[in-house]
Amino acid sequence: MTHPHRLLPDRVSLFLDVDGTLAQIRPRPEDVGPDVRRNMLLRRVVKALDGRLAILSGRTISEVDYILENAVRAVAGVHGLERRDAEGERRDYLITNEVRQALDQAILVLNALAEQKRGVLIEAKGKSVGVHYRLNPEAEDMVLTITQNIAQNSPLSLQLGDRVAELRAPGPDKGDALRAFMNEVPFEGRMPVFVGDDLTDEHAFKAAVELGGFGILVGPERETAARFRLPNVAAVLDWLEDGVAHHA
Structure with missing residues (x-):
């Protein structure tokens, strides 16, 4: 390039x-x-x-x-x-009440993850929630497993970035x-x-x-x-x- x-x-x-x-x-x-x-x-x-x-x-x-x-x-x-x-x-x-409730539930689960895994940071952004694991790369498998499971069982979409997994409203x-x-x-x-x-x-x-x-x-x-x-x-x-x- x-x-x-x-x-x-x-x-x-x-x-x-x-x-x-x-x-x-x-x-x-x-x-x-x-x-x-x-x-x-x-x-x-x-x-x-x-x-x-x-x-x-x-x-x-x-x-x-x-x-x-x-x-x-x-x-x-x-x-x-x-x-x-x-x-x-x-x-x-504009996001639906169903999506907002799913985000609230996801934040509860992800906050529990952050308490278990040092260096995992949760970033709630209103219409999405990001899980940053740059400070603990070894947590990647657990982060991806949990966020993929949430996405598969909710109206949220999973978006992957550089050492971050983000659950977001569809849109x-x-x-x-x-x-x-x-x-x-x-x-x-x-x-x-x-x-x-x-x-x-x-x-x-x-x-x-x-x-x-x-x-x-x-x-x-x-x-x-x-x-x-x-x-x-x-x-x-x-x-x-x-x-x-x-x-x-």
Whole structure:
């Protein structure tokens, strides 16, 4: 996979993941916080693209706003189950009482797991619950067995990522969020480019390709729908900086 060409702000609508793309992945989700250089750069990117920048994250919108210090208005959170358009209007996916009850039950089971297995962290996000085992990789088999069993016996969907298993409400994914943004002002009519690192980003890579754009994978090479690759978060920020600098 090759390095992407320079960002051309006049031609694209840009979509970015957060963890592993704009911010280093940390052992605990709450360890990721604001970064002055990154967030100032994102404000410059928003200006260069005339607002055609959106964040597609597994985090909640409120968490994204905290980490990015409200640098980007258009955000899809919880893998697309939450969405705020470029005008600031919330367009969240509504979940049923049955799904909400299933999430509540899942959280009880998973909290019990976390008490048994040191280093397993539970992240409840309203419309989903994530089980992080980065601090205890040996817990993977147990985490997967329990979450798969819950998914098979409930209306919840299981979504796997980098040392995280997430039980979520059925509904939109990151690809659906990208398509929704591309049907709205100011994104419509431009080429979509999505930058992400995880398996959960593949839906958005595929959506970008379907709409005439492309994806950029961050991290080691692997099988992916992305066309280009950047090695790490620092390279993503440098790529953004280079595009904005030449646009100015």
